Amino acid sequence: MNREYDVAIIGGGIAGSALAVALADEGARVLVAERAEEFKDRVRGEWLAPWGAAEARMLELSPVLEEAGAHALPYNISRSGKPRALRTAQGDVPLAFHHVQLQEALLRAARDRGVAVERPVVVDDLRGGARPGFRISRDGLSCQIDARLVVGAEGRSSLVRRLLKRPDYEHRSERLLAGVRVSGLGGPEDTGHFLIREDAEGLAMVYPQGDGYGRAYVVLPGSTAGDFRGEAGFRRFVDFSIESGISPEVMANVEAEGPLAAFRSSDRWLKTPYRDGLAVVGDAAGVSDPTWGMGISLALRDARTMATALRESEDPQFAAARYARLRDRYYEVIRTIENWQSDLLFTPGPAAAERRRHAVAGWSEDGSRVPDLNGVGPDLDISEGARMRFFGEDRYGASVPMARPIGTRLLGMTG
Numbered sequence: 001m002n003r004e005y006d007v008a009i010i011g012g013g014i015a016g017s018a019l020a021v022a023l024a025d026e027g028a029r030v031l032v033a034e035r036a037e038e039f040k041d042r043v044r045g046e047w048l049a050p051w052g053a054a055e056a057r058m059l060e061l062s063p064v065l066e067e068a069g070a071h072a073l074p075y076n077i078s079r080s081g082k083p084r085a086l087r088t089a090q091g092d093v094p095l096a097f098h099h100v101q102l103q104e105a106l107l108r109a110a111r112d113r114g115v116a117v118e119r120p121v122v123v124d125d126l127r128g129g130a131r132p133g134f135r136i137s138r139d140g141l142s143c144q145i146d147a148r149l150v151v152g153a154e155g156r157s158s159l160v161r162r163l164l165k166r167p168d169y170e171h172r173s174e175r176l177l178a179g180v181r182v183s184g185l186g187g188p189e190d191t192g193h194f195l196i197r198e199d200a201e202g203l204a205m206v207y208p209q210g211d212g213y214g215r216a217y218v219v220l221p222g223s224t225a226g227d228f229r230g231e232a233g234f235r236r237f238v239d240f241s242i243e244s245g246i247s248p249e250v251m252a253n254v255e256a257e258g259p260l261a262a263f264r265s266s267d268r269w270l271k272t273p274y275r276d277g278l279a280v281v282g283d284a285a286g287v288s289d290p291t292w293g294m295g296i297s298l299a300l301r302d303a304r305t306m307a308t309a310l311r312e313s314e315d316p317q318f319a320a321a322r323y324a325r326l327r328d329r330y331y332e333v334i335r336t337i338e339n340w341q342s343d344l345l346f347t348p349g350p351a352a353a354e355r356r357r358h359a360v361a362g363w364s365e366d367g368s369r370v371p372d373l374n375g376v377g378p379d380l381d382i383s384e385g386a387r388m389r390f391f392g393e394d395r396y397g398a399s400v401p402m403a404r405p406i407g408t409r410l411l412g413m414t415g
């Protein structure tokens with residue numbers, strides 16, 4: 001049996017479902033093929049930056065986020081220890097939610113708009129070309145899918161990205177980010193916490209989701225994935241959060257409500273994520289260091305960029321090539337600023353500490369030296385001048401030579 005679509009999407013995560021909703025709103029015939037029968041907590045992002053909330057608003061997804069229980073977090077406590085408002089110029093504030101609930105709500109919204117959602121299915125026999133497509137199978141039955149464009153939205157283990165024959169880059173870090181969903185959170189429910197320890201010795205974050213639930217993360221220097229196993233791993237996680245400055249009122253009574261897992265805080269991306277009828281969006285196109293919480297915002301930006309390009313062109317393959325060029329640019333902005341922040345704030349040692357002192361002195365005099373990654377995101381300036389202002393090099397000179405601990409490297413070509 002053969003079925004035909006305008007766009008066939010593999011993966012019903014936030015990137016795939018948001019794109020499906022946007023395309024269905026334009027009247028396109030869309031399929032989403034998802035392998036999971038039900039979504040489980042895989043320890044993923046649950047904090048949406050203000051610029052990502054603006055992306056969701058522009059995609060007209062705000063009601064879906066509301067249905068998924070999105071919780072506004074207009075304030076954030078960081079290095080000053082005082083709550084500070086986070087927002088875009090248009091007033092969008094950060095949102096926190098349970099990732100699984102948002103995935104379910106988005107996929108339901110796609111189905112309600114006429115998207116064919118096939119779940120659970122196995123996808124294979126993937127092909128590009130003028131008439132790209134793949135096969136889906138369930139319970140011994142198979143069906144051939146033909147489309148004008150195939151989009152891989154299958155996250156880090158994307159099948160489509162492997163066929164693209166594009167350069168595959170990594171900016172590797174030695175940091176591990178561990179996260180867990182918790183209940184029993186105390187303290188104000190409208191305030192997130194993002195506390196980097198003095199001398200770059202780790203980080204603790206907490207994002208309440210209402211009713212005492214929330215997502216907590218730590219970067220514990222020198223830790224391995226094994227350090228977070230079992231009850232002892234969870235206790236270590238909670239103790240480290242409190243030592244790092246999260247108030248005991250917030251953390252003292254928390255319990256784990258899901259798996260505690262750790263992931264390397266690296267960036268990994270494809271250059272120009274489209275080729276020959278096959279495109280990738282979201283984490284499949286490029287994972288950004290989860291420390292900075294930009295992945296979901298990027299996934300929504302991808303959905304909006306791809307949907308806009310498809311609306312503006314008769315030829316889906318031309319549209320996808322345009323999406324890929326734009327994606328290269330905005331992903332580079334996000335990654336560059338994340339890398340500046342990581343270099344400055346997570347490099348240990350006395351030389352790095354002096355460099356931080358210079359930078360922070362400049363920020364205290366003139367707050368515009370710090371790029372507003374959360375509020376402005378991909379539209380920021382990443383020129384050499386902006387970099388020098390961030391590091392304070394225009395004032396103090398580049399007197400403290402910093403070797404990047406680990407730089408960007410080409411892993412090879414996919415496919």
Ligand SMILES: Cc1cc2nc3c(=O)[nH]c(=O)nc-3n(C[C@H](O)[C@H](O)[C@H](O)COP(=O)(O)OP(=O)(O)OC[C@H]3O[C@@H](n4cnc5c(N)ncnc54)[C@H](O)[C@@H]3O)c2cc1C
Nearest residue numbers: 011013014015035044045047154155282283290293295296
């Ligand atoms: C520890 C951690 C913390 C993070 N914190 C934040 C944060 O606070 N804020 C933020 O914005 N981002 C954060 N991120 C990043 C964010 O979670 C991701 O960028 C986002 O989930 C990417 O969504 P996606 O839809 O591209 O991929 P995924 O969420 O991975 O979804 C992929 C979907 O495809 C399906 N799939 C996979 N393979 C196949 C296949 N072969 N066939 C069919 N279906 C398939 C999967 O079942 C899944 O439903 C964090 C990530 C990590 C690891």
